[in-house]
Amino acid sequence: MNEHTRLSWTDVRNRIRARILDRTYAPGDRLPRDEDIARDLGCARATVHRAMQDLAQVGLVARRRKGGTHVLRDPVTRTTVDIPVTRREVETRGETYGYRLVERDIGSAPCEVLARFGLTRPVEMLRVRALHLADARPFIYEDRWVDIRATPEILDVDLARDSANEWLVRNKPYSRVEVRFSAIDADPETAQHLGTATGRAVLVIERTTWIDTAPITSVEAFAAPGYKLVTRG
Amino acid sequence: MNEHTRLSWTDVRNRIRARILDRTYAPGDRLPRDEDIARDLGCARATVHRAMQDLAQVGLVARRRKGGTHVLRDPVTRTTVDIPVTRREVETRGETYGYRLVERDIGSAPCEVLARFGLTRPVEMLRVRALHLADARPFIYEDRWVDIRATPEILDVDLARDSANEWLVRNKPYSRVEVRFSAIDADPETAQHLGTATGRAVLVIERTTWIDTAPITSVEAFAAPGYKLVTRG
DNA sequence: AAGTGGTCTAGACCACCTT
DNA sequence: AGGTGGTCTAGACCACTTG
The missing domain is CATH 3.40.1410.10 (Chorismate lyase-like)
Incomplete structure (x- = not known):
């Protein structure tokens, strides 16, 4: 990867998701702190936060203050339904x-x-x-x-x-x-x-x-x- | 309201939502630019952005670059379903x-x-x-x-x-x-x-x-x- | 008590889209 | 071509929750 290209939050999300998919982070595991991931990837903590927000929204990870971020043991199928007029x-x-x-x-x-x-x-x-x-x-x-x-x-x-x-x-x-x-x-x-x-x-x-x-x-x-x-x- | 208390993004969201509910911003209307709302309320633009993100997620407004933020004419009932194992x-x-x-x-x-x-x-x-x-x-x-x-x-x-x-x-x-x-x-x-x-x-x-x-x-x-x-x- | 995520700010730049 | 939302950064402080 190019050290000089800036990472977008979707890039960060994809990398973390990939690590979940390939079991680098297995179900139940605790992920590194946002700050550490940010340092590792070379981006701002807010960018990692945005990525994590998405992963949590989708139901892949759960986040708790002080508790950290965990890969869910029993992932749920979370989906959005639009009911129009x-x-x-x-x-x-x-x-x-x-x-x-x-x-x-x-x-x-x-x-x-x-x-x-x-x-x-x-x-x-x-x-x-x-x-x-x-x-x-x-x-x-x-x-x-x-x-x-x-x-x-x-x-x-x-x-x-x-x-x-x-x-x-x-x-x-x-x-x-x-x-x-x-x-x-x-x-x-x-x-x-x-x-x-x-x-x-x-x-x-x-x-x-x-x-x-x-x-x-x-x-x-x-x-x-x-x-x-x-x-x- | 106290000028000295800082606004959270939920406060901002609630205020904007209230204006939508009471028709200050009516269906189809274009809302002010994030920056203007931020100046009006006395908070950072990012805070307004976070509030708007939520309103868009819920299906109350739609946002487009250059197009601005609009109150949806036909709001949809948007909801999230969790299907557990x-x-x-x-x-x-x-x-x-x-x-x-x-x-x-x-x-x-x-x-x-x-x-x-x-x-x-x-x-x-x-x-x-x-x-x-x-x-x-x-x-x-x-x-x-x-x-x-x-x-x-x-x-x-x-x-x-x-x-x-x-x-x-x-x-x-x-x-x-x-x-x-x-x-x-x-x-x-x-x-x-x-x-x-x-x-x-x-x-x-x-x-x-x-x-x-x-x-x-x-x-x-x-x-x-x-x-x-x-x-x- | 302390660690971790959540939020806010200020500023900059970018990307998309309408005009 | 220009306006608007989207994103990134860096730093600070806050709030929750667990050990």
Whole structure:
């Protein structure tokens, strides 16, 4: 290697990763201190820090103050998922987006929904069920609860025209989100909306969001059979 | 605010995020240059950079050189998923892990598998089907293909004792992974292994990994009914 | 108590991309 | 061609956590 070329943090990351892959640093091992690695490679400590940040993010190493940096014994497969606004997802596929409000009413959220928010006392919420279409075919059916205390404005939105999905995403950025993936056998109602048979496998994407600790909304999105969710490269 | 307290990058991030939430910076808007924000807040540009890095990571803003920083018009729900080694996942639940090899053989990978790897020519691979148990009940059934060219050592592993899942994770860290989630109706074989009925909804987690561009392995993990995958907080 | 990673600053230069 | 974010450096101090 050329002594005179400056190392970028990706160079440093690649070198360290290579040493992990070839077992120079084996699972469970403690890596040298950032400062020592920096001296060895001839770069600034901050550069090593940036590289390590990436390796930690990816789940290859864990870092603790005073404890040092360790190669994880049981690496996890860590990946990032982007869930776009449904309209955008449909349009990206080159299909025509459609939307239909199924039902809108206000009522006390069932305890299963309260549990998602971490609430213990009953709360009145807006419930919206709606169908998203791709080329006039059912694409995603959503069952959503909105906490009116934090988002009273949504009561004035014409949800027959604009989907709550879109309105919320545009008007209520969250600061925390929790997502769950599961598969269920379609109940008769869901099956009907999705234009499929009762009992068919449906992918469920459950999303709950907060601003700080204030609940905003919780949705179950039921995807039509054949739907796949792909992670970002 | 106290002029004398130093701002941390999380402080800066929170302030900028607050301005996005309250529409000071509305969707589509261009934010001031990092340098200007830094001057306004009285901190170093690097601190603003660190804050922006976080906001971009979360999918609230997009940054381009010369283009500046923009509030995204269609924010995406971006989240991180950790998929642990199955044994660990079971143990974390406080249950007893069990493992059973179902079948192991070598053959030409079907084009569906080749497609996942981005391969066009047929390749001989090791195919391993195995069952992971939690408290002696079926937990995850996996159907895996391993590219022997990059991982010939696996041919010497006693897969009746040690799961390929575990061996690979420990011995073949990858540098790239792609994950897909979907739901299928259990075919008779899968249903049998999972101890459920044919046609029941099953969550499928498909993972394909590479070292650089060399294919390592591709698995379909079929989760027993009731399984949920949760994102990291 | 002390070691290690985390952060902040100030300044410089670079690379990318829009105009 | 020039503006903006991205990165690197060197040094200092801080905060967490372990021995």
